[in-house]
Amino acid sequence: MTDIEFRNITLDLRDGTRALDDVSLHVPDGTSLSICGPKRAGKTTLLRILVGLEDATEGDVLLDGAVANRTSPRDRNLSMVFSDYLLHPHLDTYDNIAFAALLRQEQPEDEIDDLVEEVADVLALTGVLDDRPAKLDDAQRQRVVVGRSLVRQADGYLFDDAFSAQEPRIRGHVRSVTAQWQSDLKRTSIYTTTSPEEAVTLAPRVAVMNLGWVHQVGSPRELYERPADIFVAGFLGSPVMNLVPATVEGTTLHLPFATVPLHGSLAERVEGKELVVVGIRPEHCFDASQPESYRLTTPIEFEARVDDVEWGGKTQSVYLGYEIESEIEEQLTAIEDDFEFDLFQNFFVAQLASNTSAEIGSNIRIAVSVDSLHLFDLETAEAL
Numbered sequence: 001m002t003d004i005e006f007r008n009i010t011l012d013l014r015d016g017t018r019a020l021d022d023v024s025l026h027v028p029d030g031t032s033l034s035i036c037g038p039k040r041a042g043k044t045t046l047l048r049i050l051v052g053l054e055d056a057t058e059g060d061v062l063l064d065g066a067v068a069n070r071t072s073p074r075d076r077n078l079s080m081v082f083s084d085y086l087l088h089p090h091l092d093t094y095d096n097i098a099f100a101a102l103l104r105q106e107q108p109e110d111e112i113d114d115l116v117e118e119v120a121d122v123l124a125l126t127g128v129l130d131d132r133p134a135k136l137d138d139a140q141r142q143r144v145v146v147g148r149s150l151v152r153q154a155d156g157y158l159f160d161d162a163f164s165a166q167e168p169r170i171r172g173h174v175r176s177v178t179a180q181w182q183s184d185l186k187r188t189s190i191y192t193t194t195s196p197e198e199a200v201t202l203a204p205r206v207a208v209m210n211l212g213w214v215h216q217v218g219s220p221r222e223l224y225e226r227p228a229d230i231f232v233a234g235f236l237g238s239p240v241m242n243l244v245p246a247t248v249e250g251t252t253l254h255l256p257f258a259t260v261p262l263h264g265s266l267a268e269r270v271e272g273k274e275l276v277v278v279g280i281r282p283e284h285c286f287d288a289s290q291p292e293s294y295r296l297t298t299p300i301e302f303e304a305r306v307d308d309v310e311w312g313g314k315t316q317s318v319y320l321g322y323e324i325e326s327e328i329e330e331q332l333t334a335i336e337d338d339f340e341f342d343l344f345q346n347f348f349v350a351q352l353a354s355n356t357s358a359e360i361g362s363n364i365r366i367a368v369s370v371d372s373l374h375l376f377d378l379e380t381a382e383a384l
Helices: 043-051 093-104 109-122 137-152 166-186 197-204 218-226 232-234 265-271 289-294 326-339
Strands: 004-014 018-027 032-036 059-062 080-083 156-160 190-191 206-210 213-218 241-250 253-254 259-261 275-280 284-286 299-311 315-321 347-353 363-369 372-379
Touching: 004 043, 004 232, 018 032, 018 043, 018 213, 018 259, 032 043, 032 166, 043 080, 043 156, 043 190, 080 137, 080 213, 093 109, 093 137, 093 166, 109 137, 109 166, 137 166, 166 190, 190 197, 197 206, 197 232, 206 218, 213 218, 213 232, 232 241, 232 275, 232 326, 232 372, 241 289, 241 347, 265 284, 315 363
Parallel strands: 032 190, 032 206, 080 156, 156 190
Antiparallel strands: 004 018, 004 059, 206 213, 241 253, 241 275, 253 259, 275 372, 284 363, 299 315, 299 363, 315 347
16 A cells, blocks of 8 residues: 655646646545545546656645656556446456556465455446456446456556445445455545535545635544535534524624624624624534433523425424625625535424424524534634
8 A cells, every 4th residue: 555645735727727626635555535525626536646647737646655646557456436437348247346456466376366256246236247348337337347347456546436336325325335445455545526425424534625725624524513614514513504694793692583692702702793603503503392302501492483394214303594684695605606506595404303383484592502503703714
């Protein structure tokens, strides 16, 4: 395996667009990193620069501490699974999986044969080992490409949206066995995905990207509990965090549907601000009439009209509408334009227990702990 580092990678396209902006990431030898973000975040471009298919305008790619900018793709010895899952049409599944390993003569043929059989078993391909790509569906073709990478002996492994063609019922299994295989062998691995839920299951560290720059790198728990800015807060989580504008009056926040007194460090964070964004995760909300809400520390309560309810079995998502002043809405729209991503809504989502009585058109009282609030600067979009 190898230590992989991106050091201040910048890429300017011919039309003047900056595709990557001063990206620095480090994947220590034998560890894994997930890179997640929406389309056009720069995830695939970053991997193409790493593998040697594109050149950065500025910055360095380091493999085991040595600058690899001028090293050929073959000499970098990195295995990359592309999102288009191309296969050799004249080869059957077995030969497609074994192809790269046999071509590079990395292992004895009998060892490769055993690995192909084992990989085919974990990826549910045993029954199609004699079939050519034309007989396979997209999900099977993609698993063949993943299997081809798992069989190889490379210095690093790159999986670019490598599970996108899998059906929802088996997607979790395919990514789980892939990540476990890599982890057991202590292989340096980088995964990219547009799905935050997938990113946090693939690696112990996650980098959140958008429009060519890295917003935050950390463990899934760190990203969830301490998002660095509004984009990370609004991108990660299911349901995503409620991001609500609030005016500041001394040590009091005025939300469209509640007044929140602040104390201690929270009050210090908003000092000198006129307007902030308050983040509240739907799962941190409780029905104020239920016993669970009584155990909240420093609770706040508010009442709102139920606009919609989505049943989820153990829980239900309750949608509460509210109005935003036009001047504030313009500022929120400007932030969305900067990120090219929808972050704000004119409704609040509370994820409540299934036994909560929430009827459309009725009012419901919600309780939230002040300690669970996130505060963001409206001008910089950074966490306060």
